[in-house]
Amino acid sequence: MATSSTADxxxxxxxxxxxxxxxxxxxxxxxxxxxxxxxxxxxxVLMVMPIAYMxxxxxxxxxxxxxxxxxxxxxxxxxxxxxxxDGRFYQWFANSMIIATITTVCNVLFDSLVGYALCxxxxxxxxxxxxxxxxxxxxxxxxxxIPWYLMSKSLGWLDTYxxxxxxxxxxxxxxxxxxxxxxxxxxxxxxxxxIDGLNELQIWWTVAMPLVKPALAALxxxxxxxxxxxxxxPLIVTNDQALYxxxxxxxxFSVEQQVEWELIMTGAALATIPTLxxxxxxxxxxxxxxxMAGLKG
Amino acid sequence: MSAYRNLSxxxxxxxxxxxxxxxxxxxxxxxxxxxxxxxxxxxFQEWNLLGTRRWAGIDNFVKLWxxxxxxxxxxNTMLYLIIGTxxxxxxSFIVAYHLDKVRFMHGFIRALYFLPFLTSTVAMxxxxxxxxxxxxxxxxxxxxxxxxxxxxxFLNSTSNALPAILAPAVWAGLGFQIIIxxxxxxxxxxxxxxxxxIDGVSWWTTxxxxTLPLLKPTIVFIVVFSSIGFLRIFxxxxxxxxxxxxxxxxxxxxxVLMIYDTAFNGYNxxxxxxxxxxxxxxxLLVSLLQLRILRDR
Numbered sequence: 001m002a003t004s005s006t007a008d009x010x011x012x013x014x015x016x017x018x019x020x021x022x023x024x025x026x027x028x029x030x031x032x033x034x035x036x037x038x039x040x041x042x043x044x045v046l047m048v049m050p051i052a053y054m055x056x057x058x059x060x061x062x063x064x065x066x067x068x069x070x071x072x073x074x075x076x077x078x079x080x081x082x083x084x085x086d087g088r089f090y091q092w093f094a095n096s097m098i099i100a101t102i103t104t105v106c107n108v109l110f111d112s113l114v115g116y117a118l119c120x121x122x123x124x125x126x127x128x129x130x131x132x133x134x135x136x137x138x139x140x141x142x143x144x145x146i147p148w149y150l151m152s153k154s155l156g157w158l159d160t161y162x163x164x165x166x167x168x169x170x171x172x173x174x175x176x177x178x179x180x181x182x183x184x185x186x187x188x189x190x191x192x193x194x195i196d197g198l199n200e201l202q203i204w205w206t207v208a209m210p211l212v213k214p215a216l217a218a219l220x221x222x223x224x225x226x227x228x229x230x231x232x233x234p235l236i237v238t239n240d241q242a243l244y245x246x247x248x249x250x251x252x253f254s255v256e257q258q259v260e261w262e263l264i265m266t267g268a269a270l271a272t273i274p275t276l277x278x279x280x281x282x283x284x285x286x287x288x289x290x291x292m293a294g295l296k297g
Numbered sequence: 298m299s300a301y302r303n304l305s306x307x308x309x310x311x312x313x314x315x316x317x318x319x320x321x322x323x324x325x326x327x328x329x330x331x332x333x334x335x336x337x338x339x340x341f342q343e344w345n346l347l348g349t350r351r352w353a354g355i356d357n358f359v360k361l362w363x364x365x366x367x368x369x370x371x372x373n374t375m376l377y378l379i380i381g382t383x384x385x386x387x388x389s390f391i392v393a394y395h396l397d398k399v400r401f402m403h404g405f406i407r408a409l410y411f412l413p414f415l416t417s418t419v420a421m422x423x424x425x426x427x428x429x430x431x432x433x434x435x436x437x438x439x440x441x442x443x444x445x446x447x448x449x450x451f452l453n454s455t456s457n458a459l460p461a462i463l464a465p466a467v468w469a470g471l472g473f474q475i476i477i478x479x480x481x482x483x484x485x486x487x488x489x490x491x492x493x494x495i496d497g498v499s500w501w502t503t504x505x506x507x508t509l510p511l512l513k514p515t516i517v518f519i520v521v522f523s524s525i526g527f528l529r530i531f532x533x534x535x536x537x538x539x540x541x542x543x544x545x546x547x548x549x550x551x552x553v554l555m556i557y558d559t560a561f562n563g564y565n566x567x568x569x570x571x572x573x574x575x576x577x578x579x580x581l582l583v584s585l586l587q588l589r590i591l592r593d594r
Contacts, residue, residue: 036395041402043392044409047468051412053436054424066433068440114321121314122307129318136329140529140580142553143573146339146560147332170324200313229417231532232553236561247419251536254423261427261434268420275415283408286415290473291480294518 051272057265065262079266083253089270091242092249099165099234099245100227106169107223108216114170115178116204120190130179136172142232149236159240167233168226174219177293181215182208218289221282228275246271339570346564357571366547366555367572374528374552376459377466378583381527385467385474386519392471393478394508407476414472418465422536425465426452429537452537455548462533462549470526474519481515482508517591521584528580529553552576 057065059075083089118130148167149158157163185208193203209216234245244252250271254264279286304312343353361367392410399406413421428436429451438448451461485508493503509516531553535542542558543550552572560569 033398037399037401040392040395040399040406044406047471048409048412050421050424050428050465050468051416053428054420057427066439068436068443110321110324113317117314117317121310121317123311123314126314129322132330133325136325136333138577138581139329139333140525140573140576142529142531142556143336143577144329144332146556146566146570146573147335148328149560150335150566151332167328169328170321175321200310200317204317225415229419231419231535232557236557247417247532250417250419250423254536259434261430264423264427268417268423271417271420275417276412279408279412279415283404287407287411287476290476294473294477294480 051276054265054268054272057262058269060262062260062262079262080270083263083266083270086253088241088244088249088253089267092244092246093270095161095164095243096228096246099161100224102161103165103168103227104220104224106165107171107174108220110170111174111219112178112182112209112212112216113204114175115180116182116208118175119179119182120185120187120208121200133172133175137176141167145233145236148233152237157237159238159243161243163237164234164243164245168223168230171223173293174223177215177219178212181212185211214288215292217285218292221286221289222293225275336570336573339567340574341567342570343567346566350567353567357568360568361571361575366550369547370543370550370552370555373459373548373550374530374579377463377527377530377551378524380460381463381467382520382524385470385523386516388467389471389474389478389519393475393482396475397479397482407479410475411472413469416469418469418532419536421465421469422533425461425533426537429461453545455545458538458545458549462537463527463530465537466527466530466533470523474523477519478512478515481512485511513591517588520591521587524583524587525580528576528583531557552579 052070056070056072058079059077060072061074061076061078064073114133118126144167152158152163152166157166189207189211190203193207198206229247230245231247231251234248235251238244238248241249241252250267253267257263257267301309301312339350340357341353341355342350343356344350396403396406396410427434430438431450431453432438432442432448435451437451441448450457452458489507489511490503493507498506528551530551534549534551534554535557538544538549543554553576556569556572556576559565559572563569
């Protein structure tokens with residue numbers, strides 16, 4: 001398309017994204033400014049202390065666990081060997097990964113499909129559908145777990161991947177977010193694609209979707225994180241340890257260990273490390289996504 | 298296909314719109330609206346999962362009103378809200394306000410504050426649980442002991458347990474709020490500050506007359522968002538008090554935990570559904586009240 005050069009410019013227009021990069025006057029350099037920096041730095045270090053102690057303890061021998069030192073005197077991988085030898089952690093890790101990934105893909109596809117239809121098509125009932133979907137935001141998950149459980153029980157969905165996943169396959173939040181972002185896609189692009197002979201599904205996928213990539217990324221990050229750490233529903237719907245997600249497995253494992261804190265910390269570290277890695281790799285993208293989702297959603 | 302070709306452009310759009318929406322509408326009706334209706338219905342019934350569902354009128358609500366545990370739980374839930382929301386709002390604003398004025402290693406410090414937001418609540422609940430253990434196990438008490446201060450009973454005390462459980466919840470949410478606050482601060486045009494500087498307005502007046510009023514939409518969003526989070530607290534309580542969830546003596550039990558216990562340990566589905574209706578009402582009222590109060594000022 002001849003318009004593709006402008007398309008890129010228009011793709012990243014949502015003002016919230018630009019907000020992080022507004023140029024500011026250079027701050028003055030004086031003692032107050034140094035003190036400000038120092039206090040913020042100390043506060044930041046305190047913020048990551050729980051994570052640091054968790055990681056540090058996971059490399060400690062039992063006799064060293066209760067010392068306050070952050071660097072283990074004799075670092076060991078024994079805790080990890082022990083925890084992973086169990087085998088259940090691999091299973092829980094895989095379960096969480098599969099569930100979070102499928103849910104994320106479904107949300108990205110369906111939320112944007114609905115958001116696009118509500119934004120770009122004129123049809124009777126559009127407003128009602130929009131309000132109906134938006135109204136589900138008011139219903140807390142905790143209210144629905146009982147009916148979902150009854151439903152899963154009668155349909156045989158307890159202790160299945162589908163049972164864990166089905167409540168989160170689409171979200172009103174994601175739909176609303178995508179609708180907001182499709183507003184930034186000019187109707188002229190869609191008209192032009194129609195004249196070129198594309199059908200509506202092709203237009204959505206090849207014209208509109210590439211233009212809202214930053215929003216899709218933000219949505220994907222949120223949905224993945226939400227499902228990776230989700231606790232109450234997986235706890236309710238699974239009874240079979242082989243189907244536990246990582247958080248539910250971690251609870252069971254920690255209760256079993258009772259006072260073996262270095263092993264509990266190792267389990268906690270295994271549940272946390274993946275998200276920490278994702279953060280370190282995609283830091284800029286994630287923070288931008290949080291701002292976008294927070295301000296638009 | 299020929300029938301489709303004969304349609305006008307507007308009619309084709311209607312066909313496409315509903316084609317896009319078919320699966321999602323089915324999803325929202327069966328996984329959101331039907332369960333919501335079922336939850337409200339169940340609140341007026343009596344059912345232990347085995348027999349038949351019997352109409353109970355408002356019996357469940359009457360029983361709830363006379364249930365002493367419910368009032369303790371209600372008080373706890375409100376305490377989580379009234380302590381958690383202002384504290385996290387204040388800390389995140391102070392950090393964001395100062396971090397916004399810092400350039401040196403800005404991204405790094407921001408990352409330190411943001412990192413806890415990405416951790417799994419269950420994993421971190423266990424880390425904090427370890428911190429709170431008595432001497433010689435817990436980190437906090439060991440630290441106090443090294444300073445010569447007598448140890449504090451955190452999770453075993455009816456008065457300290459609730460704030461102790463609230464702390465990791467506040468800690469984990471700060472990063473998100475700081476990011477949103479900073480985006481809000483950057484949306485304020487610099488010209489206001491320049492004008493204030495030229496007029497010789499004090500720092501304090503600038504904060505109260507320019508920064509805070511212009512930040513109102515951000516504050517409203519953060520207050521409502523974090524309040525909903527504190528009212529729905531569950532993961533931390535469940536994992537930090539597992540030997541006796543909600544203990545000691547129900548002093549930390551929030552509404553969601555009571556719902557979970559009633560439904561999935563007591564199998565009293567109607568009674569639990571009535572509690573979810575209360576949760577729904579509380580969430581709705583608190584959000585509306587906050588929107589009202591904060592919008593007016």
